[in-house]
Amino acid sequence: MSEPTNGAAARAYQALRESEELHRLTLSNISDAVFLTDDEGAFTFICPNVDIIFGYGPDEVQAMGRISRLLGENLFDRAELAARREIRNIERDVVSKSGEHRALLIHLKQVSIQTSTVLYSCRDVTERKHAEDELRATRLDLVHASRLALLGELMASIAHEINQPLTAILANASAGLMHLERPTGSDGQEILREILSDVHERARLAGDTIARLRALAGKRPLERQTLNVNEVVTDILRFVGGDARRRGVVLRTDMRPTLPTISADRVSLQQVLLNLVLNGMDAMDYLEPADRQLVIRTHHTDDTVEIAVVDRGHGIPSDLLPRLFDAFFTTKRDGLGLGLPIARSIVEAHGGRIWAEDLGGGGASFRLHLPIQ
Secondary structure, eight states: OHHHHHHHHHHHHHHHHHHHHHHHHHHHHSSSEEEEEOTTOBEEEEOTTTHHHHSOOHHHHHHHOBTHHHHOSOOOOHHHHHHHSEEEEEEEEEEOTTSOEEEEEEEEEEEEETTEEEEEEEEEOHHHHHHHHHHHHHHHHHHHHHHHHHHHHHHHHHHHHHHHHHHHHHHHHHHHHHHHTSOOOHHHHHHHHHHHHHHHHHHHHHHHHHHHHHHHHOOOOOOEEEEOHHHHHHHHHHHHHHHHHHHTOEEEEEEOSSOOOEEEEHHHHHHHHHHHHHHHHHTTTTSOGGGOEEEEEEEEOSSEEEEEEEEOSSOOOTTTGGGTTSTTOOSSTTOOSOHHHHHHHHHHHTTOEEEEEEOTTSOEEEEEEEEBO
16 A cells, blocks of 8 residues: 555655746746745745846845845835735836836735745836836827917917007007106196006006916926816906907807816816817808807816807718817818817816717807816
């Protein structure tokens, strides 16, 4: 009976060795780095391919003693791990042996393997991070290009808006100089006071217009702040007022007086609305001046604030609706097809959504929902 027993033991031992070899080969050929530690964070197992990510050999890592020397302190909360038994997608930046910064995605799992209690799986996502950064920069460049294109369309209107206060300033300055050449009594001083007050106000208006222009043209990331949507709409109406008058478009508003605030980037939201308003005015160029009317509405639901830009143009054919927000798709002769895709990316970056509706050939409505703060 001993020979069969010995044979079975030998086969079991061989199977164990083959299993260990399989695990060793597997761990040696995967790109992730795997570790086991005890409750104190001391290494109990180090994968043989640790040098791929960290540049250190297994012996060098073992000499560090604790995993905090490799991944940094305060990686996770032990009470949270005990409650959840697994924590995923911890992001951590580390420095390799060569001094190169690496971005890691770390998964933790509670285990009980002899003295080992925590399993660490580290994935190098540095290249993905770089790709995401490049994509983010590309999107920012596209947003900037879109803003500049919008500004090009608005230059005539902006020049008009700035020229008005500058003309008034010049006229007031000339009048003031004339009064200074005459004997001045109390009446003359009052007139000069009125002239200087008007100059001050006109200069402030011109400065505000230039400030809005510079903010819109600036290349910048999202800077969220607490906003009242009605105030943003009012800003846009100031921006396009001169252009609307020149094109014979009547701008109307239907705004809910009391709206919940949202957390959004003011300039980016201005860009979205500016694009929609200009598109709406373009859609009515063929109409008689008496029919050119654009309405901006605001209201809210339980969890969103809605903005709607409604024109009386030719509407949107049903076959074009699904493509409106596709990059480089445009119905304008000189359009780039980037305005609406960028508007959608901005709205979605704020956790909202934007869509278009045809009003039965009697115009179109562009609506966007933004989450309440």
